[in-house]
Amino acid sequence: xxxxxxxxxxxxxxxxxxxxxxxxxxxxxxxxxxxxxxxxxxxxxxxxxxxxxxxxxxxxxxxxxxxxxxxxxxxxxxxxxxxxxxxxxxxxxxxxxxxxxxxxxxxxxxxxxxxxxxxxxxxxxxxxxxxxxxxxxxxxxxxxxxxxxxxxxxxxxxxxxxxxxxxxxxxxxxxxxxxxxxxxxxxxxxxxxxxxxxxxxxxxxxxxxxxxxxxxxxxxxxxxxxxxxxxxxxxxxxxxxxxxxxxxxxxxxxxxxxxxxxxxxxxxxxxxxxxxxxxxxxxxxxxxxxxxxxxxxxxxxxxxxxxxxxxxxxxxxxx
Amino acid sequence: xxxxxxxxxxxxxxxxxxxxxxxxxxxxxxxxxxxxxxxxxxxxxxxxxxxxxxxxxxxxxxxxxxxxxxxxxxxxxxxxxxxxxxxxxxxxxxxxxxxxxxxxxxxxxxxxxxxxxxxxxxxxxxxxxxxxxxxxxxxxxxxxxxxxxxxxxxxxxxxxxxxxxxxxxxxxxxxxxxxxxxxxxxxxxxxxxxxxxxxxxxxxxxxxxxxxxxxxxxxxxxxxxxxxxxxxxxxxxxxxxxxxxxxxxxxxxxxxxxxxxxxxxxxxxxxxxxxxxxxxxxxxxxxxxxxxxxxxxxxxxxxxxxxxxxxxxxxxxxxxxxxxxxxxxxxxxxxxxxxxxxxxxxxxxxxxxxxxxxxxxxxxxxxxxxxxxxxxxxxxxxxxxxxxxxxxxxxxxxxxxxxxxxxxxxxxxxxxxxxxxxxxxxx
Numbered sequence: 001x002x003x004x005x006x007x008x009x010x011x012x013x014x015x016x017x018x019x020x021x022x023x024x025x026x027x028x029x030x031x032x033x034x035x036x037x038x039x040x041x042x043x044x045x046x047x048x049x050x051x052x053x054x055x056x057x058x059x060x061x062x063x064x065x066x067x068x069x070x071x072x073x074x075x076x077x078x079x080x081x082x083x084x085x086x087x088x089x090x091x092x093x094x095x096x097x098x099x100x101x102x103x104x105x106x107x108x109x110x111x112x113x114x115x116x117x118x119x120x121x122x123x124x125x126x127x128x129x130x131x132x133x134x135x136x137x138x139x140x141x142x143x144x145x146x147x148x149x150x151x152x153x154x155x156x157x158x159x160x161x162x163x164x165x166x167x168x169x170x171x172x173x174x175x176x177x178x179x180x181x182x183x184x185x186x187x188x189x190x191x192x193x194x195x196x197x198x199x200x201x202x203x204x205x206x207x208x209x210x211x212x213x214x215x216x217x218x219x220x221x222x223x224x225x226x227x228x229x230x231x232x233x234x235x236x237x238x239x240x241x242x243x244x245x246x247x248x249x250x251x252x253x254x255x256x257x258x259x260x261x262x263x264x265x266x267x268x269x270x271x272x273x274x275x276x277x278x279x280x281x282x283x284x285x286x287x288x289x290x291x292x293x294x295x296x297x298x299x300x301x302x303x304x305x306x307x308x309x310x311x312x313x314x315x316x317x318x319x
Numbered sequence: 320x321x322x323x324x325x326x327x328x329x330x331x332x333x334x335x336x337x338x339x340x341x342x343x344x345x346x347x348x349x350x351x352x353x354x355x356x357x358x359x360x361x362x363x364x365x366x367x368x369x370x371x372x373x374x375x376x377x378x379x380x381x382x383x384x385x386x387x388x389x390x391x392x393x394x395x396x397x398x399x400x401x402x403x404x405x406x407x408x409x410x411x412x413x414x415x416x417x418x419x420x421x422x423x424x425x426x427x428x429x430x431x432x433x434x435x436x437x438x439x440x441x442x443x444x445x446x447x448x449x450x451x452x453x454x455x456x457x458x459x460x461x462x463x464x465x466x467x468x469x470x471x472x473x474x475x476x477x478x479x480x481x482x483x484x485x486x487x488x489x490x491x492x493x494x495x496x497x498x499x500x501x502x503x504x505x506x507x508x509x510x511x512x513x514x515x516x517x518x519x520x521x522x523x524x525x526x527x528x529x530x531x532x533x534x535x536x537x538x539x540x541x542x543x544x545x546x547x548x549x550x551x552x553x554x555x556x557x558x559x560x561x562x563x564x565x566x567x568x569x570x571x572x573x574x575x576x577x578x579x580x581x582x583x584x585x586x587x588x589x590x591x592x593x594x595x596x597x598x599x600x601x602x603x604x605x606x607x608x609x610x611x612x613x614x615x616x617x618x619x620x621x622x623x624x625x626x627x628x629x630x631x632x633x634x635x636x637x638x639x640x641x642x643x644x645x646x647x648x649x650x651x652x653x654x655x656x657x658x659x660x661x662x663x664x665x666x667x668x669x670x671x672x673x674x675x676x677x678x679x680x681x682x683x684x685x686x687x688x689x690x691x692x693x694x695x696x697x698x699x700x701x702x703x704x705x706x707x708x709x710x711x712x713x714x715x716x717x718x719x720x721x722x723x724x725x726x727x728x729x730x731x732x733x734x735x736x737x738x739x740x741x742x743x744x745x746x
Contacts, residue, residue: 008590012583109452122422125603125626222578222604227420227452231577266587269570269742270537277543277571277746281580 003143009260009267010147014155015221017252017259019044019213019230021158023237024244024251025165026077026209031241032169033202034182034309035088038099040210041234042106043080047073047211049112052218052225053119055128065128066219070154073215074208080106081207089199092313108228116225126223130154154216161209166248178202182307185314195314210234236288243291245305254291258284396648398444407443411651413643414471415449416462418478418601419576425601425620426575427451430477430500433639440644445651455480463488467495473650475643476500478575479546485509496650501546503723503731505657512642514662515722516546517553517730518693519635519669521700522686523597523617524557526632526674528565529682530615531558531595536567537588539598539605541575543746545733550599552737553700554617559739561685568593569742576601582608589614596630606630615677622672631675633686638670661722665694701730708736708744 023040030037051073058065080102087098106112116122130152132139139150169175180188181198189195217229236258244250265280398405405411415434419427431449438447448471453462459481466474467488473496476485482502489497489509497509505511527536536558540547555567568591570584581600585608588596597617598605606627609616616627618634642662649655662668671690674683692698701720707713713735714720714728723731736744 004590008586012586016579016583113452116422122420123424123428124422217579222582222602223607224424224578224602224604226423226576226578226602229578231579263583263587266570266572266584267590270568270587270591272741274743277573281573 005267005271007143007146009264012263013256013260014147014151015259016262017256018155018158019216019221019233020237020240020255020258021162021213021252022216023210023213023234024240024255025158025161025248026206026213027237027241028206028244028246028248028251029165029178029202029209030081030206031310032178032182032246032307033199034185034307034312034314035085035199035203035206036095036099036311037081037084037203037206038096038238039080039084039102039106039207040099040237041230041232042103042110042112043077043207043210044214044217044230044234044237045108045112045228046076046080046106046115047214048218048229049115049119049121049214049225050076050211051215052124052126053115053121055126055219056121056124057119062128066130069128069219070212070215073211075211077211077214078204078208081204081210084207085200085203088313089196089203092315095311095313103234113227116227121225122227124225126218128219129223130220152220154220162248162252169248179307182309185309185312189314189316195316199314210237213237236284239288239292242295242305245295246307247305258287261287396645398441398648399652401653402444402648402651405444405651410444410446411441411647412446412448412469412471412473413437413647413650414466414469414474415447416453416459416466416474416476416478416481417449417451418453418455418480420451421449423576423601424603424623424626425618427477427601429621429637430475430639433643436640437643437647441647441651445647453481457484459484460487467492471495473498473647473655479544496655498646505659507657510646510657510659512646512658512660512662514637514660514668515664516635516637516669517549517700518664519671520550520553521557521560521693522671522690523633523635524554524559524567525561525686525689526678526682527554527595527597527615527617528558528561529679529685530632530677531562531565531593533592533594534562534565535591535593536565536595536597537585537591537593538567538569538742539581539584539588539596539600540569540571540742541599541601542573543571543744545731547599548736548744549701549730549733551740552705552733552735554597555737555739556700556705560689561682565739567597567740569736569740571742571746572600573746574600578602578604581605585609595632603627615675618672624673624675628675629677632678633674634672636670636672638668642668659723663693664690665696701733706738708738708740710738713737 023044027037027040051069054072055065055069058068084098084102087093088095104110132150132152135149139145177193178198181195185195214230218225240251240254243254261284265283268280269277417427421427421431434447434449437445450462453459455478463484475498477500479501482499482504485497485499486504489506493508499511501513502511538551540551551569558565558567570588572580572584574580581602581604585596585605589612595615596605596609599619603618603623603626606616606618606623609630610627614630615632616630617632621636624631699719703714703718704716705714721729723729734744
């Protein structure tokens with residue numbers, strides 16, 4: 001175990017944790033409003049393929065193309081989330097079924113795969129990619145440099161988003177209303193808060209964030225599009241929200257932990273650790289199960305975090 | 320009241336989703352949709368087969384890696400009168416089962432280039448169908464049945480993991496011909512085909528061995544099965560023929576095709592200090608990592624130069640087209656017999672991709688000389704003495720491993736690493 005190794009694990013923790021931070025943050029917002037969105041994986045895939053398509057087809061300066069691709073990915077995620085919002089909020093279908101249906105619909109064998117074929121982006125070499133920045137020219141500083149000062153703009157953007165969401169949730173009136181809607185929509189309604197509007201807005205923003213997480217795959221992690229590129233990250237993002245007790249700061253910790261775990265297996269292999277590689281590949285998922293089990297026992301004891309109205313459609317006229 | 324409404328919506332949503340899913344899954348194989356009108360109205364047969372490929376894989380046509388098709392030795396099987404029953408209104412149907420996406424720029428892409436070669440060689444008299452991303456194992460049986468129901472006359476399954484399902488299907492459908500790439504089982508209507516990729520891997524290993532400065536090469540490997548172990552062994556022996564101290568460190572990904580995972584594996588090797596990367600994966604991601612890190616790279620399956628122009632050394636590529644054309648012709652003529660085809664550098668089945676710009680003339684000459692020796696049959700990488708990883712004798716002096724024997728050590732059953740490989744051959 002040397003410094004280089006720790007640095008390389010930390011760098012990959014951030015690289016592979018970033019899509020989880022983005023998608024998890026979106027899920028957190030939706031769940032805080034009381035809407036469980038299991039369609040994250042599908043929204044990430046749609047974001048990924050849309051971002052890649054836009055970045056491959058649009059001409060112009062690289063930066064503008066990337067920004068357009070990222071915006072397009074957010075819109076794709078938001079569009080899918082709008083379907084989920086309509087089904088679960090307006091029509092009040094079972095949120096679990098609606099979310100699962102969306103993931104299957106948009107997922108590996110669905111819309112995202114179809115879009116990839118129609119747009120013909122499979123097998124193409126990514127033209128525009130996010131590059132690592134050399135912040136303040138300090139990327140060579142030992143340890144801190146490569147970890148904190150030599151990431152791509154999207155990583156810094158995700159940090160800004162986390163700060164914004166934290167501030168919004170706990171320091172603004174709208175954040176307070178949002179939490180009220182998730183905890184007790186009836187009281188919120190009585191206070192004059194438009195429950196439906198809050199749920200719609202946060203579910204859609206959540207979908208946009210998931211789209212951003214997907215875009216990170218095609219614009220930074222693997223500059224290529226292929227069916228099922230996100231490989232289950234959407235599901236881990238959902239688990240992370242529980243792990244983080246619905247708090248953005250803990251979400252970042254959890255996301256980077258998973259990012260580190262997903263690379264750790266390979267690092268251990270290169271260091272000659274003799275365990276079946278299937279074990280390494282399953283590490284993040286074993287971790288998911290352990291974390292969920294632990295979180296739910298703590299939850300059962302203290303009831304922290306879970307929005308009380310999570311997954312429950314709000315029906316005004318019922319009494 | 321409310322419950323009823325919810326139930327209605329729920330079933331409506333599920334119905335829509337099911338319909339969309341059905342639409343999407345058939346869209347990946349648009350060809351069958353055009354079958355019905357053609358057989359109903361033969362007079363107006365608008366050559367459905369020749370329409371299909373254009374709409375099936377626009378990306379494959381636009382793909383950068385077409386080297387395999389450029390180097391195709393022209394096959395010239397002719398159709399006899401026995402094949403007269405296959406016409407544009409009643410085409411022969413050749414189906415392909417892909418383990419990945421036709422656009423993967425690697426293994427499956429190479430097969431799809433072969434499929435398109437079949438299509439253009441026979442025109443409207445053959446209709447090609449394909450299914451992408453078919454999981455290995457029990458689910459493949461469903462896809463095989465589907466293809467048989469769609470009227471497939473011959474089915475090419477392009478991965479090892481379909482073997483059990485193919486054997487079962489071959490027994491169940493005696494009138495359909497089956498062929499499997501990289502497998503071992505044969506029946507009267509089930510043939511096997513593959514080629515000596517290991518000979519190409521030996522040559523790419525030479526390029527890697529010449530390119531490494533610190534003697535550390537990293538290999539991103541999919542599954543710990545004989546096919547892959549054979550590749551890594553040959554690659555390592557090739558590398559050490561150029562640099563006797565070179566080592567090849569292996570990281571297993573347990574996937575053929577997952578760019579994000581492949582990237583993590585490659586990055587872990589870079590962090591470990593290798594200066595040349597190699598892979599046996601289906602995507603060119605490892606090369607993209609090498610390019611970004613300023614290292615060298617040997618690819619696999621297709622000419623992937625465009626993904627990493629500076630890192631590129633060379634790669635083993637497979638030229639499936641001529642083989643597919645010959646076998647489809649034999650099937651149409653009624654002369655198809657079961658076989659175990661093992662192509663090589665000599666018959667143009669295995670082709671070395673063009674050298675990258677950093678491969679110097681001396682290295683190119685050494686590799687070409689070895690390639691000629693393999694073609695002439697005077698050199699086989701799996702000729703003893705070969706020392707195994709643990710120092711024991713892997714292949715005794717004077718013995719050359721046969722391609723496949725049902726029992727005993729053969730290239731198809733090799734399960735040990737040779738000296739110079741770092742990692743476990745058990746995965």
